[in-house]
Amino acid sequence: MNHPTPLLALRDLVVEFDTMAGRVRAVDGVSLDVFPEESLALVGESGCGKTVTALSILRLVPQPPGRIAGGSIRFDGRDLLALPESGMRAVRGRDIAMIFQEPMTALNPVFTVGAQLGDVIRRHQRLSRREARKASLALLEQVGIPEPGRRIDEYPHQLSGGQRQRVMIAMALSCGPRLLVADEPTTALDVTTQAQVLEEIRRLQAEYRMAMILVTHDLGIVAETCTRAVVMYCGQVVEAATTAALFSRPHHPYTVGLLDSIPRLRETRLAELPVIPGRVPDPLQLPAGCRFADRCPRVSAECRVVSPPLVATADGGLVACYHPHP
Amino acid sequence: MNRPLLEVRELRKYFPIRGGLFRRVVGQVKAVDGVNLQLVAGRTLGLVGESGCGKSTLGRAILRLQEPTSGQVILSGEDITALPRQALLAQRRQMQIIFQDPYASLNPRRTVGQAIREPLDVHRIGTLAERQQRVTELLDIVGLRDSVRDRYPHEFSGGQRQRVGIARALALNPALIVADEPVSALDVSVQSQVLNLVARLQREHGIAFLFISHDLAVIQHVSDEVAVMYLGRIVEHAPAASLYREPQHPYTQALLSAVPVPDPARRRQRIVLAGDVPSPARPPPGCAFHPRCPRARDRCRQERPELASTAGAPAGTRVACHFPGTEDRETD
Ligand SMILES: Nc1ncnc2c1ncn2[C@@H]1O[C@H](COP(=O)(O)OP(=O)(O)OP(=O)(O)O)[C@@H](O)[C@H]1O
Ligand code: SF4
Ligand SMILES: [Mg+2]
Numbered sequence: 215m216n217h218p219t220p221l222l223a224l225r226d227l228v229v230e231f232d233t234m235a236g237r238v239r240a241v242d243g244v245s246l247d248v249f250p251e252e253s254l255a256l257v258g259e260s261g262c263g264k265t266v267t268a269l270s271i272l273r274l275v276p277q278p279p280g281r282i283a284g285g286s287i288r289f290d291g292r293d294l295l296a297l298p299e300s301g302m303r304a305v306r307g308r309d310i311a312m313i314f315q316e317p318m319t320a321l322n323p324v325f326t327v328g329a330q331l332g333d334v335i336r337r338h339q340r341l342s343r344r345e346a347r348k349a350s351l352a353l354l355e356q357v358g359i360p361e362p363g364r365r366i367d368e369y370p371h372q373l374s375g376g377q378r379q380r381v382m383i384a385m386a387l388s389c390g391p392r393l394l395v396a397d398e399p400t401t402a403l404d405v406t407t408q409a410q411v412l413e414e415i416r417r418l419q420a421e422y423r424m425a426m427i428l429v430t431h432d433l434g435i436v437a438e439t440c441t442r443a444v445v446m447y448c449g450q451v452v453e454a455a456t457t458a459a460l461f462s463r464p465h466h467p468y469t470v471g472l473l474d475s476i477p478r479l480r481e482t483r484l485a486e487l488p489v490i491p492g493r494v495p496d497p498l499q500l501p502a503g504c505r506f507a508d509r510c511p512r513v514s515a516e517c518r519v520v521s522p523p524l525v526a527t528a529d530g531g532l533v534a535c536y537h538p539h540p
Numbered sequence: 541m542n543r544p545l546l547e548v549r550e551l552r553k554y555f556p557i558r559g560g561l562f563r564r565v566v567g568q569v570k571a572v573d574g575v576n577l578q579l580v581a582g583r584t585l586g587l588v589g590e591s592g593c594g595k596s597t598l599g600r601a602i603l604r605l606q607e608p609t610s611g612q613v614i615l616s617g618e619d620i621t622a623l624p625r626q627a628l629l630a631q632r633r634q635m636q637i638i639f640q641d642p643y644a645s646l647n648p649r650r651t652v653g654q655a656i657r658e659p660l661d662v663h664r665i666g667t668l669a670e671r672q673q674r675v676t677e678l679l680d681i682v683g684l685r686d687s688v689r690d691r692y693p694h695e696f697s698g699g700q701r702q703r704v705g706i707a708r709a710l711a712l713n714p715a716l717i718v719a720d721e722p723v724s725a726l727d728v729s730v731q732s733q734v735l736n737l738v739a740r741l742q743r744e745h746g747i748a749f750l751f752i753s754h755d756l757a758v759i760q761h762v763s764d765e766v767a768v769m770y771l772g773r774i775v776e777h778a779p780a781a782s783l784y785r786e787p788q789h790p791y792t793q794a795l796l797s798a799v800p801v802p803d804p805a806r807r808r809q810r811i812v813l814a815g816d817v818p819s820p821a822r823p824p825p826g827c828a829f830h831p832r833c834p835r836a837r838d839r840c841r842q843e844r845p846e847l848a849s850t851a852g853a854p855a856g857t858r859v860a861c862h863f864p865g866t867e868d869r870e871t872d
Pocket of ligand 3: 398
């Protein structure tokens with residue numbers, strides 16, 4: 215495929231946490247590219263390292279107990295890991311913005327929506343208070359908040375979960391970032407509200423011509439929102455492909471198992487759902503070789519020796535498996 | 541037609557809202573507001589709705605874990621809402637609950653074996669040896685090795701803990717299990733393991749389930765019938781196959797269309813609802829769904845629709861809507 219240069223490139227990223235039980239490698243050699251204006255899904259089960267990967271991009275991994283222990287993160291040609299903290303602060307918000315699963319924790323309960331939004335805007339643009347308020351109103355309207363003129367003077371707790379998430383999106387967009395990192399932005403929302411917010415995110419992403427990394431465990435959201443997807447398992451990338459290819463022709467046995475086993479709306483109910491046997495290994499006792507081996511129907515002796523490297527597939531994707539599905 | 545195992549009549553659960561200097565009651569949150577349900581022995585009724593619609597409160601009020609404000613719950617012909625506390629305890633043998641959070645529902649200081657045996661101890665069933673034997677059986681039913689009985693909950697994964705919770709609920713051979721979001725806290729790759737287990741228990745042990753979830757795909761996999769709840773009331777109740785194929789209530793339709801489909805080749809018509817769910821402290825008059833409903837007319841704003849069968853709908857379907865139907869009608 216003929217790709218432009220990536221906007222963001224992660225190479226061999228390693229992030230470790232010191233826990234009471236020992237040192238955990240939450241992210242273990244993750245490499246991925248994000249191209250301008252694309253929407254990339256980062257998908258996988260709880261604890262596989264999606265959030266830590268996302269936080270690393272903004273250098274927001276809590277330290278201690280965590281630290282970025284290796285690898286590189288290049289944004290638009292610059293090495294983010296080499297920037298001083300002041301340089302990184304400028305990148306956050308201006309170039310890369312992030313939204314989180316629980317907007318309530320990211321909003322300050324004692325300030326009005328307008329005050330917080332205005333603050334963020336004025337941090338990056340030289341505007342008077344009045345101008346910032348006008349810009350805030352316009353943004354709230356943009357992200358689909360009903361009655362923005364009233365909402366702007368309300369406090370976060372007066373808004374519904376969906377509206378709070380819209381306010382977070384407004385804040386993220388206020389400085390026109392080129393990359394939006396959205397970590398499970400709709401997981402805390404009801405399904406009908408989720409549909410509204412995802413619709414809004416898709417529209418704004420196209421309108422602002424941003425690239426987006428969408429972290430999610432929901433394959434339905436991946437299918438409906440993203441053009442490409444990276445599948446993680448136990449801190450590593452196991453497969454990367456266009457969304458169309460991933461769903462029609464998954465290569466990694468884990469991806470195949472996941473697609474088969476997720477409960478989804480069907481024409482008729484199945485007598486038995488296919489399952490992935492067993493469970494995710496303990497991050498403190500990872501097996502040698504492939505981390506999926508104990509649950510894998512295609513496992514061979516070779517799989518248990520050396521971790522399979524991520525290699526190119528015939529259809530332009532990547533897979534880390536010795537016996538991938540054709 | 542079998543006599544229902546469970547019959548719920550006009551059940552209400554209101555929570556008082558207190559305010560002002562003297563903490564007087566200034567309003568009521570109508571969490572459950574006049575629910576009627578029947579459940580036949582050995583069948584599974586899926587109860588689906590968005591957060592705050594009252595589904596957990598309904599499940600708990602049925603078991604009298606929360607005292608209903610009014611209405612009746614009739615289990616095997618006996619009105620359990622009329623029972624004094626002591627008699628209720630005996631009836632509890634027939635009905636058990638499984639919670640969403642397997643972490644919170646197990647005592648961290650008791651072994652898995654003790655946790656599963658506890659209901660047998662409380663009800664003084666059999667000798668100690670017989671109880672131990674029953675624990676072995678139960679572990680086997682839920683797919684856990686007997687050797688885990690002496691271990692503590694923290695040594696288990698979420699999926700395993702949920703199996704322990706299920707084994708415990710099964711201990712007394714209940715006729716009814718209320719399962720409140722039993723897989724929502726689990727990883728996607730183990731959800732299907734637990735769902736299969738629930739389906740098998742219903743099939744092989746004839747247990748009736750009231751299966752509560754916000755996830756329509758999960759509900760579809762386990763349910764014979766489905767009830768959809770909105771703001772404290774059932775808005776549609778139908779055999780599962782009909783509900784998914786020919787939903788009649790505009791809210792059911794919107795809910796189904798909002799579920800993200802893991803198939804990029806399928807582009808669907810989505811009904812995006814305006815606004816948010818109103819507060820159950822101030823439910824809109826008439827049909828509570830009218831402010832968000834694409835079909836709402838004057839009648840909907842004034843008159844509350846009752847759950848009733850409707851012409852043209854599949855057999856067994858009941859819907860609370862003045863303008864039910866599968867196709868989106870013009871709202872002129
Ligand atoms: N502050 C922390 N201290 C210790 N360990 C941590 C910390 N944050 C994350 N971890 C560990 O890092 C690993 C990856 O966690 P991460 O939050 O990235 O997973 P995730 O894929 O986002 O999961 P989820 O779907 O549950 O959000 C886990 O093993 C987790 O326990
Ligand atoms: S490398 Fe081996 S064990 Fe790992 S996923 Fe591939 S076949 Fe399975
Ligand atoms: Mg996460």
